[in-house]
Amino acid sequence: MEFVEMREGLARILVPKAERIYDAPVFYNPVMALNRDLSVLAVDILKPRKVLDALSATGIRGVRYALETPAGEVWLNDISEEAFNLILKNVRLNLGVEGVRIGDGRVSFRNGKEVVANRDDANRLMAEKFRYFDFLDLDPFGSPVGFLDTALRSVRRKGVLAVTATDTGVLCGAYRNACLRKYLAEPLRGELCHEAGLRILIGTVVRYAAKYDLGVEVLLAYHRDHYFRAFLRLKSGARNADESLSNLGYLWQKKNGEFGYERAVLPKKPGAHGPLWLGPLKDEDFARRMLTLAGEKTLAHGKTLLFLELLAGELDVPFFYDTHALARRNGLGVMKVSRLIEALEELGYRATRTHFSPTAVKTDAPFQEVVGVLKSTR
Numbered sequence: 001m002e003f004v005e006m007r008e009g010l011a012r013i014l015v016p017k018a019e020r021i022y023d024a025p026v027f028y029n030p031v032m033a034l035n036r037d038l039s040v041l042a043v044d045i046l047k048p049r050k051v052l053d054a055l056s057a058t059g060i061r062g063v064r065y066a067l068e069t070p071a072g073e074v075w076l077n078d079i080s081e082e083a084f085n086l087i088l089k090n091v092r093l094n095l096g097v098e099g100v101r102i103g104d105g106r107v108s109f110r111n112g113k114e115v116v117a118n119r120d121d122a123n124r125l126m127a128e129k130f131r132y133f134d135f136l137d138l139d140p141f142g143s144p145v146g147f148l149d150t151a152l153r154s155v156r157r158k159g160v161l162a163v164t165a166t167d168t169g170v171l172c173g174a175y176r177n178a179c180l181r182k183y184l185a186e187p188l189r190g191e192l193c194h195e196a197g198l199r200i201l202i203g204t205v206v207r208y209a210a211k212y213d214l215g216v217e218v219l220l221a222y223h224r225d226h227y228f229r230a231f232l233r234l235k236s237g238a239r240n241a242d243e244s245l246s247n248l249g250y251l252w253q254k255k256n257g258e259f260g261y262e263r264a265v266l267p268k269k270p271g272a273h274g275p276l277w278l279g280p281l282k283d284e285d286f287a288r289r290m291l292t293l294a295g296e297k298t299l300a301h302g303k304t305l306l307f308l309e310l311l312a313g314e315l316d317v318p319f320f321y322d323t324h325a326l327a328r329r330n331g332l333g334v335m336k337v338s339r340l341i342e343a344l345e346e347l348g349y350r351a352t353r354t355h356f357s358p359t360a361v362k363t364d365a366p367f368q369e370v371v372g373v374l375k376s377t378r
């Protein structure tokens with residue numbers, strides 16, 4: 001394998017030379033530096049002691065956790081032998097020490113903190129390390145559902161689970177049957193599909209967690225590029241699990257774009273999308289702390305700070321009105337988002353931009369008011 005050396009955050013990282021990222025024998029996507037920046041910020045704030053990067057590929061994520069956060073013990077795991085060998089190289093390169101073999105396919109590096117490189121099926125490792133990790137990162141190809149059960153048992157009962165899902169086509173309704181199979185949920189197509197997809201993903205984790213008497217609190221969740229990401233704090237106890245389940249429900253959308261949602265175990269009328277999470281997509285304090293820290297740290301991706309500003313400033317209500325979609329659906333003119341926000345605020349409503357779409361507004365104004373403002377531009 002031929003390598004090129006990259007820099008990301010404080011890490012130097014060898015990645016395989018390849019024409020296209022999906023052709024490489026070990027996966028590295030520089031676009032995901034933003035995902036890793038936000039993860040490093042989250043770990044820095046949460047101060048977990050033991051961290052697992054369960055699906056590590058080149059090791060970049062775990063290496064950054066080791067270099068850029070106070071975590072004391074960081075595990076980097078991958079099932080692929082090529083990935084494991086590259087993880088060993090990259091840990092050595094960044095920690096400047098040789099590793100000591102501590103088991104079959106398991107090498108420990110110590111340089112102030114312990115870094116363990118591990119070659120195994122993530123499910124087997126997580127089953128072995130029962131209630132061990134304070135922060136567990138699942139960053140798979142596609143859906144994380146195949147790893148959720150073991151992850152929920154491997155993370156400590158007040159720990160944090162960070163999940164990525166890159167099966168956006170499935171969660172956004174392009175492959176309805178796949179969404180039913182993987183998430184047991186009815187997806188939605190159209191302008192709300194990304195927020196619905198993110199909420200289906202969170203709702204699925206909530207259902208998986210509930211059987212272990214674990215509740216879920218969303219610290220921060222978002223959609224970007226081709227993926228969904230959620231930082232989820234677990235809360236121990238049947239009452240917390242019940243409380244989280246009570247935030248599951250269904251979404252309906254009419255042809256004119258009007259939507260409604262309802263918290264319920266089963267849908268009460270036809271045409272429902274879900275089950276999906278209807279609770280908050282962020283903890284306001286956590287998002288503000290992430291933003292403050294992002295202003296102080298050197299980040300790897302040029303857009304991380306701006307994106308975090310958008311997330312932190314976003315009104316946290318379910319779903320939004322997209323000016324382009326509403327115009328198309330109702331034969332209206334398009335209005336600038338900034339003007340729509342101003343007009344809604346003048347009427348006494350709250351309204352902000354949303355990271356889900358540059359042409360959309362999150363607001364507590366009812367549909368008729370929003371359409372009323374759009375009509376007034378004619």
Ligand code: SAM
Pocket residue numbers: 026027028029032036054055056057058060061077078079080083120121122123139140141
């Ligand atoms: N986290 C990495 C990053 O930030 O660059 C990217 C991970 S890549 C999307 C997914 C990785 O999961 C691949 O390297 C693949 O070899 C590994 N993988 C797939 N199935 C696995 C399993 N069952 N156990 C452990 N690793 C697995």
